[in-house]
Amino acid sequence: MDFIIFLIIVLVFFISLEKLLRKRLGIQKQxxxxxxxxxxxxxxxxxxxxxxxxxxxxxxxxxxxxxxxxxxxxxxxxxxxxxxxxxxxxxxxx
Known part of the structure:
Protein backbone atom coordinates (compact mmCIF):
# COMPACT_ATOMS: atom_id res chain seq x y z
CA MET A 1 0.00 0.00 0.00
CA ASP A 2 2.84 2.37 0.83
CA PHE A 3 4.43 1.69 -2.54
CA ILE A 4 1.25 2.72 -4.38
CA ILE A 5 1.06 5.96 -2.41
CA PHE A 6 4.72 6.61 -3.20
CA LEU A 7 4.09 6.03 -6.94
CA ILE A 8 1.12 8.40 -6.90
CA ILE A 9 3.18 11.11 -5.17
CA VAL A 10 6.04 10.69 -7.68
CA LEU A 11 3.60 10.81 -10.61
CA VAL A 12 1.96 13.99 -9.32
CA PHE A 13 5.39 15.52 -8.75
CA PHE A 14 6.60 14.82 -12.30
CA ILE A 15 3.37 16.03 -13.90
CA SER A 16 3.55 19.26 -11.87
CA LEU A 17 7.23 19.69 -12.73
CA GLU A 18 6.52 19.26 -16.44
CA LYS A 19 3.71 21.83 -16.36
CA LEU A 20 5.86 24.28 -14.42
CA LEU A 21 8.82 23.91 -16.80
CA ARG A 22 6.59 24.25 -19.88
CA LYS A 23 5.10 27.44 -18.45
CA ARG A 24 8.50 28.89 -17.46
CA LEU A 25 10.17 28.07 -20.76
CA GLY A 26 7.16 29.01 -22.88
CA ILE A 27 6.92 25.62 -24.61
CA GLN A 28 3.57 24.71 -26.10
CA LYS A 29 2.64 21.05 -26.21
CA GLN A 30 2.05 19.77 -29.73
Whole structure:
Protein backbone atom coordinates (compact mmCIF):
# COMPACT_ATOMS: atom_id res chain seq x y z
CA MET A 1 0.00 0.00 0.00
CA ASP A 2 2.84 2.37 0.83
CA PHE A 3 4.43 1.69 -2.54
CA ILE A 4 1.25 2.72 -4.38
CA ILE A 5 1.06 5.96 -2.41
CA PHE A 6 4.72 6.61 -3.20
CA LEU A 7 4.09 6.03 -6.94
CA ILE A 8 1.12 8.40 -6.90
CA ILE A 9 3.18 11.11 -5.17
CA VAL A 10 6.04 10.69 -7.68
CA LEU A 11 3.60 10.81 -10.61
CA VAL A 12 1.96 13.99 -9.32
CA PHE A 13 5.39 15.52 -8.75
CA PHE A 14 6.60 14.82 -12.30
CA ILE A 15 3.37 16.03 -13.90
CA SER A 16 3.55 19.26 -11.87
CA LEU A 17 7.23 19.69 -12.73
CA GLU A 18 6.52 19.26 -16.44
CA LYS A 19 3.71 21.83 -16.36
CA LEU A 20 5.86 24.28 -14.42
CA LEU A 21 8.82 23.91 -16.80
CA ARG A 22 6.59 24.25 -19.88
CA LYS A 23 5.10 27.44 -18.45
CA ARG A 24 8.50 28.89 -17.46
CA LEU A 25 10.17 28.07 -20.76
CA GLY A 26 7.16 29.01 -22.88
CA ILE A 27 6.92 25.62 -24.61
CA GLN A 28 3.57 24.71 -26.10
CA LYS A 29 2.64 21.05 -26.21
CA GLN A 30 2.05 19.77 -29.73
CA UNK A 31 0.25 16.60 -30.66
CA UNK A 32 1.57 14.15 -33.21
CA UNK A 33 -1.92 13.91 -34.71
CA UNK A 34 -1.48 17.44 -36.11
CA UNK A 35 1.56 16.43 -38.18
CA UNK A 36 2.20 14.24 -41.25
CA UNK A 37 3.56 11.54 -38.90
CA UNK A 38 0.09 10.64 -37.65
CA UNK A 39 -0.19 7.48 -39.75
CA UNK A 40 3.36 6.36 -39.01
CA UNK A 41 2.79 6.84 -35.29
CA UNK A 42 -0.46 4.87 -35.22
CA UNK A 43 0.90 2.03 -37.36
CA UNK A 44 4.14 1.77 -35.40
CA UNK A 45 2.37 1.84 -32.06
CA UNK A 46 -0.10 -0.79 -33.29
CA UNK A 47 2.69 -3.10 -34.48
CA UNK A 48 4.55 -2.79 -31.18
CA UNK A 49 1.40 -3.55 -29.17
CA UNK A 50 0.49 -6.56 -31.33
CA UNK A 51 4.00 -8.03 -31.11
CA UNK A 52 4.07 -7.68 -27.34
CA UNK A 53 0.53 -9.06 -26.97
CA UNK A 54 1.63 -12.11 -28.98
CA UNK A 55 4.61 -12.56 -26.64
CA UNK A 56 2.57 -12.03 -23.49
CA UNK A 57 1.36 -15.66 -23.08
CA UNK A 58 4.98 -16.83 -23.16
CA UNK A 59 6.06 -14.08 -20.75
CA UNK A 60 3.35 -15.05 -18.26
CA UNK A 61 4.89 -18.51 -17.92
CA UNK A 62 8.22 -17.00 -16.84
CA UNK A 63 9.19 -16.08 -13.30
CA UNK A 64 8.48 -12.68 -11.76
CA UNK A 65 11.88 -11.21 -12.58
CA UNK A 66 11.56 -12.05 -16.28
CA UNK A 67 8.01 -10.68 -16.32
CA UNK A 68 9.31 -7.37 -14.96
CA UNK A 69 11.96 -7.27 -17.69
CA UNK A 70 9.26 -8.01 -20.26
CA UNK A 71 7.28 -4.94 -19.16
CA UNK A 72 10.38 -2.78 -18.87
CA UNK A 73 11.34 -3.77 -22.43
CA UNK A 74 7.83 -3.11 -23.71
CA UNK A 75 7.63 0.34 -22.16
CA UNK A 76 11.17 1.22 -23.26
CA UNK A 77 10.46 0.30 -26.87
CA UNK A 78 7.07 2.02 -26.91
CA UNK A 79 8.31 5.23 -25.31
CA UNK A 80 11.48 5.19 -27.41
CA UNK A 81 9.38 4.92 -30.56
CA UNK A 82 7.20 7.79 -29.39
CA UNK A 83 10.26 9.94 -28.65
CA UNK A 84 11.70 9.18 -32.10
CA UNK A 85 8.42 10.11 -33.83
CA UNK A 86 8.22 13.34 -31.86
CA UNK A 87 11.81 14.18 -32.77
CA UNK A 88 11.19 13.38 -36.43
CA UNK A 89 7.85 15.14 -36.95
CA UNK A 90 7.76 17.82 -34.25
CA UNK A 91 10.99 19.73 -34.72
CA UNK A 92 10.43 22.04 -31.75
CA UNK A 93 10.30 19.19 -29.22
CA UNK A 94 13.49 18.13 -27.51
Missing amino acids: KISNTPGKKVYHWGKGVIVVVFLCCLPYAITLNDLMMRWFWIGYLSILLGFEAFIQWKYIRDSK
